Amino acid sequence: MGNVQSLSHSKWECIYHITWIPKYRKKKIYKELRKYLADVFKELARQKECKVMEGHLMPDHVHVMMSIPPKYAVAQIIGFIKGKSAIQIARNFVGRKKNFTGQHFWARGYHVSTVGRDEDAIRKYIKDQEKEDRRIDQLNLFDE
Numbered sequence: 001m002g003n004v005q006s007l008s009h010s011k012w013e014c015i016y017h018i019t020w021i022p023k024y025r026k027k028k029i030y031k032e033l034r035k036y037l038a039d040v041f042k043e044l045a046r047q048k049e050c051k052v053m054e055g056h057l058m059p060d061h062v063h064v065m066m067s068i069p070p071k072y073a074v075a076q077i078i079g080f081i082k083g084k085s086a087i088q089i090a091r092n093f094v095g096r097k098k099n100f101t102g103q104h105f106w107a108r109g110y111h112v113s114t115v116g117r118d119e120d121a122i123r124k125y126i127k128d129q130e131k132e133d134r135r136i137d138q139l140n141l142f143d144e
Contacts, residue, residue, distance in 0.1 A: 003015065003053075003067060003119075005067070005069070010070065012069060012070050013067075014067065014068050014069065014070055014114075015053065015065060015066070015067050015068075015114070015115040015116075015119060016065070016066055016067075016068060016074055016112050016113065016114055016115060017063070017064075017065050017112070017113050017114075017115055017122045017125075017126075018062075018063075018064045018065075018066055018074070018078060018110055018111065018112045019061055019062065019063050019064075019110060019111040019112075020061065020062050020078070020082060020106060020107070020109070020110035020111070021060060021061045021062070021106070021107045022060065022061075022105060022106060022107060023104060023105060023106060023107045024107070025060050025061070025107070026060065027059040027060045029057050029058065029059055029060070029061075029062070030059060032093075033089065033093055034057045036092070036093075037057055037062075037085060037089075038055065038057065040084075040085050040088055041055065041062075041064065041081060041085065044080065044081045044084050044085060045066060045077070045081065048068075048072060048077055048080060049069050049072075050066055050067060050068045050069065050072070050077055051066065051067045052064055052065070052066050053065045053066060053067055053123075054122070054123050054126050054127070055126065056126050056127065056129055056130060058129060058130060058133060063126045063129055064126075065115060065119075065122055065123065065126060074112050078110050078112070082106045082110075085105075085106075086104075086105040086106055089105050090104075090105070
């Protein structure tokens with residue numbers, strides 16, 4: 001029980017491994033945007049009393065391990081983070097300053113699983129994801 005947290009009348013440890021993709025799985029998460037999004041996700045999570053414990057932004061998907069209080073639904077938090085980050089991306093990287101809802105960056109849906117007692121394995125998986133993708137890409141070069 002290493003990450004047990006408290007609310008006024010409860011103790012909790014709710015950690016989730018969450019993955020989502022850009023619309024059409026286009027490889028849109030590059031360089032400056034990648035660095036920018038890490039801070040955006042952390043700040044948006046903080047606004048909802050959540051914490052990004054681990055994360056990795058791949059060119060075509062996002063992996064996050066996040067602690068979410070039980071008073072919030074996972075769908076509510078992910079909807080908030082995807083929606084607000086899409087608006088910020090539109091304003092800061094696409095150049096639209098007003099009346100933009102950001103509906104064209106993230107695909108609908110996401111994958112979520114509870115971390116449970118396998119937290120170290122999930123952390124390792126997230127950290128090693130980029131190396132594994134490079135290895136698979138290298139193997140695909142020989143298949144062509």
